[in-house]
Amino acid sequence: MESKILKKQYIKLQVWLFSEAKPDPLVFIRVIVGLWMIWYGKDIFIDDWFEERSKTWGEEGLGFSNPILMLYLSKISEIVFGCLFAVGLFTRLSSFILLVIMSVAVVIAQGWKIFPYDRGEITFFYWLFFAAFVFIGGGKYSLDHSLFNRKKYN
Template structure:
């Protein structure tokens, strides 16, 4: 049970530092950027992401499209709030992995103005998979 709680909600935290505030600000900014800047549009009109899923050859493109849309929107909101941060960040990590693959290797987009943003979100999601929400997230209150 302790291992599951640590995996979902995080581990021990050090005394409050400036790093806690910065980690929180970056987490909120990242989560809201993913949710509102990318996920919300896909949730409102999933036809584009479903078409991308079809072009990538996913066996269930409608399901894959909705999973991408919800991982960006719902995962971004959860990340911003700091609730179930590690699982939400993992879903974002998977979605950004597909986006990097599609832009870089499938469509041949250049790094800048192609897959740079997906890579940046991938790196930020990796940070939250490893470190969790930090001191100022809902995960800490639940823990």
């Protein structure tokens, strides 16, 4: 009797150890990138940073006619949509809005400096992440999947 139970447990262990795993590594990427967006969005609460950027985003710098409004919109969007992106709620919408923000950062703020020697690769990597998640969505481990129960993951 005991040997049958041990045999069954051994077979279950073998199946578990050697079966094909189906992890979703994109959940880790989504959460980390979302938390980093929130981290970058917190700059709105730092007065020195905000004053310095409002000067460089103005008519003389990047050319925005209302740099303070643009700073508020971009930083609040980074916080709000970074949170939504991290938990996987409205992932494609959040990705698209953050993709637009990163597009402005890559094209206007950094002037297409996307290589390591230009020191612009991080912004470009964010752009790539958000472009990918616009197409892939939140995945199996997201609130989108839990709330809307999409059949393609079952």
